Amino acid sequence: MDSLTDSQIQQYRDEGFLVLPGLFSREEVAAMITHYMALRAEGPKPGDSGGTKDHAEDPNHQYPRMINMHDWDEPSSAWASRDDLLVATTCLLDDAPVLRQTMLYFKPPGGRGQGLHQDEQYICQDPLLGLWIALERADEQVGQMVVVPGSHRHGLLPVEPADTSISFSGGQTTMPDGAVTVGIDLDPGDALFFDGRIIHGSYPNRTSDRWRRSFICHYVGAHAESFEPIQGQHMSHLPS
Ligand SMILES: O=C(O)CCC(=O)C(=O)O
Incomplete structure (x- = not known):
């Protein structure tokens, strides 16, 4: 891939997200599952x-989400720095991408999701871009990614406690009036790029036999600015 098309870039700007099907091959994602x-x-x-401790039965505690594997695992660093990913993120950030974070969310059968939020309510840098790669089929039953299209244009919103019976994280974004959520079905190897201000998250994995593993990267632009969050707009402002 040399570049994204103008219409792909425009869709990201307008909607706050973009799906690129089949960015990783089936063989690559199978190897990633084995590796992780x-x-x-x-x-x-x-x-x-593994998420909030008030739901000890959540299997995410047995398979906790890994973070920043690129700091200590060479394959993770290589996957997050692939040329095609850097080409796409350069087009979408309109800047040179700098890898800020990697994560591996295992989400076993029965695992809680993550309350809907904006990533800049965790990482105070703008612009910020999330990249979510499905390592296996992600649909409604397993708690696929859910987005509120266009919500990146609201700017940062207040945070509030999440319902931890369905969310492994303790905080979520206060939904703006009229917010409509859309679930994004992805097949193994499909990639979802999303703006650091779009509201997104996921619901629990309701199956008894399917995992929903995903490799997640966050990038900032080389010229991104760090900012001080306004009181009540950062997840750390919630009572613990
Ligand atoms: O994978 C999920 O369910 C949520 C991931 C997410 O919200 C994120 O990476 O920012």
Whole structure:
């Protein structure tokens, strides 16, 4: 891939997200699942997050989300720095991308989702871009990614406590009036690019036999600005 098309870039600007089907091959994502399951089986890693402790039955506690694997795992660093990803993120950020974060969300059968939020309510840099790669089929039953199209244009919104019976994170965005959520079905290897201000998240994996593993990267532009959050607009402002 040399570039995204103008209409792909425009869709990202207008809607706040863009899907690129089949960015990774089926063989690549199968190898990634094998790789990350082996890493997970090694035991705890720095920054693991199984979510709020009030739902001990949540299988995310047995398979906590890994973070910043690119700091200590060479394949993660290589996957997050692939040329095609950097071409796409350069077009969408209109700047040179700098890898800010990687995550591996295992979301086993029965696992809670993540309350709907804006990524800049966690990472105070703008512009920020999320990239979500489906390692296996992600549809409504397994708690696919859900977005509120166009919501990046609201700017940052207040945060509030999430319903931790369905969210492994304790906070969520206060929904603006008229917000409509859309679930994004993805097949293995499909990529979802999303703006750091779009409202997004996921609901629980309601199946008893399907996982919803995903490789997630966040990039900032080389000229991104750091900002101080306004009180009540950052997840750390919620009572713990
Ligand atoms: O994978 C999910 O369900 C949510 C991920 C997410 O919200 C994020 O990476 O910012």
